[in-house]
Amino acid sequence: MLAGDRSADTTAVSVRGLRKTYGERTAVDGIDLDIPRGEVFALLGPNGAGKTTTVEILEGYRRRDAGEVSVLGHDPADATPAWRSRVGIVLQSVTDLSELTVDETVRHFAGYYPHPRDPEQVIATVGLTDSASQRVRLLSGGQRRRLDVALGILGRPELLFLDEPTTGFDPVARRQFWDLVEELAHEGTTILLTTHYLDEAERLADRVAVITDGRIVEVAAPASLGGRDAAEATVSWTEPGGDRRSLRTAEPTRVVAELAARIGGEVPDLSVARPTLEDTYLSLIGQRGGTP
């Protein structure tokens, strides 16, 4: 086992040299990862980059071909019920449970855990109280997803996996979901999130790993990913004659002060922009064209 008992107290997930191939195709090509307890960690990457494969190995669903993996101090390949009771999983795309009601489902699954949360309270937390007596078959996509989350957090997991949790959510539902994740994180739950949505990663994650072609190209806090925080800013404005101008600079404050002095008063159409997370992300995964 990679992480000894002592480091398992502070480390939730530890991965070294993880590899997985399907026939000829290499899905995960040597990944190293360390997630301390209490962190919200996001795996960001395009479809087919190896996000789900990586996460499903950590969840104990898939076998790895090489590498060392420790999740809450155990190898997930030998998952026991005791280990499972400490891990919460929100899967992608399942359509099960269709004939049961929300209430029946949550109550039933609570019976699997040694110390579950109160089912009624969990249903309220994910905002399904009004649909509690509805068959799961009749729920909307977003409501189904919230039920998945309810089942994921029911057992008071120390580590929660969220695999593309807000796909198909409307903007309001997404904000509510983010609040819920922040609440869980605040309570001390370690969260491993995969997502395509950059705003989601930026809002929720303490750190982001960008994964492409089965490799991690960078791990950093969202604000400093790809050197964003140190990157040159672009100052744009309109000259009094109507000319649109822009300037890349490491000292935007000085540029703006000089502009203000020269033009005398309000600078028309003034903006100061740094590379967005999307720009940085696109350049990291090699899809240029997003960089300013």
Next chain:
Amino acid sequence: MTPTTTATAGPRLPGTWTIGLRRVRIELKTFARDREAAFFTMLLPVLLLIVFGSAFTGTVAPGISFSQYFLAGMLASGIVYTSFQNLAISIPQERDDGTLKRLQGTPMPQASYFVGKVGLVLVIYVVQVVSMLAIGVALFDVHLPSQASDWLTFTWVSALGLVCCTLLGVAFSAVPRSGRGASALVSPVVLVLQFTSGVFFQYDQLPSWMQHFAALFPLKWLCQGMRSVFLPDRFQSREPAGSWELERVAVVLIVWSIAAAVLAMRYFRFQRRDDR
């Protein structure tokens, strides 16, 4: 609401049987609400009994009505419907829709899942037997055996048959590639065996190659065991061996059970093929 950081202290995990019995309840609820499953497994045999019983009013031997003969065959078929057909169709569906994957991600012991399935099979079978016997007596003047030894035979043939066909259903659930294809694959298997094993036709009047074929599979022996319960002993002369061969019924079912258990342990999967 703070998660515990050390797992050693704290309440114990619920046991395999505790969760298994909760699964029985949830399986029954799901089954009762799933119209397709309820029809194919529960209603179809009862319906067939009514249709065939009404259509064929003749006798299979002096003093023995076709209905009497057919009831034995339908009770044997009921075992196959409730266990083999039910599981060989529903497990691939549950694998496809993510039920099994979700369960695998929880602390539920995998054995609890099977406790749930066995409980479901048992309850459906009991309900089915009671309704078929009631319909047989009420509509078709079927005679129920009066001797305790016959009911004892009925019980062990049912029990052994359910064990055997449940294991076969679990083993066969590895065959269909998708949940949608499962019933198209399983129903013909059951139908062919019903036609050749003496359910719809009198076994002793089938061509001998057909009899030999059917004798390889459990349903023929289940039918024979049920005939020993519901037909008078003088009908034994019509059986190919000239007797009910109850020992052989038991041996065949046990051998098939062992084979099915081996296959089930080797091939049963919680996950879709492309998910590993």
